[in-house]
Amino acid sequence: xxxxxxxxxxxxxxxxxxxxxxxxxxxxxxxxxxxxxxxxxxxxxxxxxxxxxxxxxxxxxxxxxxxxxxxxxxxxxxxxxxxxxxxxxxxxxxxxxxxxxxxxxxxxxxxxxxxxxxxxxxxxxxxxxxxxxxxxxxxxxxxxxxxxxxxxxxxxxxxxxxxxxxxxxxxxxxxxxxxxxxxxxxxxxxxxxxxxxxxxxxxxxxxxxxxxxxxxxxxxxxxxxxxxxxxxxxxxxxxxxxxxxxxxxxxxxxxxxxxxxxxxxxxxxxxxxxxxxxxxxxxxxxxxxxxxxxxxxxxxxxxxxxxxxxxxxxxxxxxxxxxxxxxx
Numbered sequence: 001x002x003x004x005x006x007x008x009x010x011x012x013x014x015x016x017x018x019x020x021x022x023x024x025x026x027x028x029x030x031x032x033x034x035x036x037x038x039x040x041x042x043x044x045x046x047x048x049x050x051x052x053x054x055x056x057x058x059x060x061x062x063x064x065x066x067x068x069x070x071x072x073x074x075x076x077x078x079x080x081x082x083x084x085x086x087x088x089x090x091x092x093x094x095x096x097x098x099x100x101x102x103x104x105x106x107x108x109x110x111x112x113x114x115x116x117x118x119x120x121x122x123x124x125x126x127x128x129x130x131x132x133x134x135x136x137x138x139x140x141x142x143x144x145x146x147x148x149x150x151x152x153x154x155x156x157x158x159x160x161x162x163x164x165x166x167x168x169x170x171x172x173x174x175x176x177x178x179x180x181x182x183x184x185x186x187x188x189x190x191x192x193x194x195x196x197x198x199x200x201x202x203x204x205x206x207x208x209x210x211x212x213x214x215x216x217x218x219x220x221x222x223x224x225x226x227x228x229x230x231x232x233x234x235x236x237x238x239x240x241x242x243x244x245x246x247x248x249x250x251x252x253x254x255x256x257x258x259x260x261x262x263x264x265x266x267x268x269x270x271x272x273x274x275x276x277x278x279x280x281x282x283x284x285x286x287x288x289x290x291x292x293x294x295x296x297x298x299x300x301x302x303x304x305x306x307x308x309x310x311x312x313x314x315x316x317x318x319x320x321x322x323x324x325x326x327x328x
Contacts, residue, residue, distance in 0.1 A: 002328060006282035008299040009252060010045050014318065015076055015311045017050040017227065021199050023313035027055055031062045035069035037315050045319070047309045048076040048114055053095035056112075060105035072109045076311075079117030085135055088120045092139050096146045103147070113149050115139075116193055116225075118156040119170075127166055132173035136190060140181055150186045152308075154225050156193040157213075159205055167216050175220040189223055191308060196251065197229010201243035204229055210246065211268035214255050218306065226251060227311035232321050235275050246272065248310060248318065249280050253289055255307035260298035267292070277325055 002010075016037065017023075018030030025033070034049045051059050056077065079095045082088035099112045117139070123131055136155060143151050157170050174190055181187040194213050197204045217224045234247040254271040257263060271289055274280075281288040286295055294302070312318065322328035 003282045004284040004296055005287040005294075005299060006327060007044075008296050009249075009256065009282070009287060009303065011303065012044070012047040013248070013252065013303075013309055014046055014315060015048045015050050015225075015227075015309050016046060016315055017311040017313045019051065019055070020228075020311070020313050025313075027051075027058055028062060031059065031066075033315070034073070035066065035071075038071055038073055039069065042319060046315065048074045050076045050078060050116070050311055052078045053080065053098045056098050056102040057105070060102050063106055063110060072111070074111045074113050076114035076116055077112050079115060081118040082120055084120050084122040085131070088117075088135060089138055089142070092117065092142055096142050100146055103149075108148075111149060112147070112151070114152045114154065115143060116154045116156065116227075118158070121158070124158060124160055124166060124170075127162065127169055129169040129173045129176075132170060133176050136173060136177040137180060140177070140187070140190065144184075144187075150188050152188040152223075153190040154193040154223075154308075155190065156195065156227075158195070159209055163209060164212060167213055171216045171220040171222050174222045178222070189221075191223030191225060192217055193225050193227060195228050196226045196246050196310070197241075199241065201241050204241075204243050204245065207235075207246075207269050207272040210251060210272050211254065211265055214251075214258060214268055214307075215265050218255075218258055223306055223308050224255070225308040225310060230310045231312060231314050231317040233318065233325060233327070234277050234280070234321075235273060244275075250274060251310075252303075252307050253280060253287065256287060256294050256299050256302040257289060257292045259302035259306055260294040261292050263292065282327065 016034050018025045018033050037046055077099055080091040082091045160166060178189045229245055230248040232247055233249040235244055235250050238245045250272045254268045279289055286293040287299055
């Protein structure tokens, strides 16, 4: 039987990304999977269905023709991005038009209440906080002016050569951006999206990089979500990609414990690097890692306000691994 602390940690944890590698399913198959998952007993672990803006019209068609599933759900729309600011803003405006059309097609029964988009490459290389801030504000303004929903925006930050400086400037821009729109009751804090893996070893950031992102976001009160490479609960070596894959219990455990404790950055690195399942303990009152612990309310608050979710192309593997570890 699942414990209270693990249930708090897992609730709404996974955004289903079946369209993306390594699964790379056709939209019809990914939709069928998600429609099945949200009617299973474990549906509480799921959060949103991730869909590129360009495929929203096709998704609306699948929803309309579905005679079995009548359950509505939330969608996180993936924006097209752009290599520079001009391309990015133009693409965002086009994506928002597609969102508006989707809402009209589905009579707003399926909510597009999250927007994820990779930040322009040129602005990352330029590393200018004010330029980042202006683009973030422009993106939010386009969404606010056209979509009659509260939409949470996640800007994906690629980690380049001067990654620490990029993380510092990016989170500073996000903090300023959130403060600018903070008086609007409908505004949901924008967050940072971090890629934590892929189909090649080079796609996996180090524990030090992930810890630095988590810590910097926490210091700036910036929500964070993750994507890719988190199919399994605990960090381990994976033969197919020839590297160590990160565990979702490691990463979200580190974020939750930071939220409720005065952890050092090295503590975060140690949690994210840990390959010993026995160090992660879940009971009905606390989640514990070694000498650190978080009670249920802290876990819930951390998940709601800080460590939001992660995108995964598999919903089966995380559950199967948890069952194998006798946690589920």
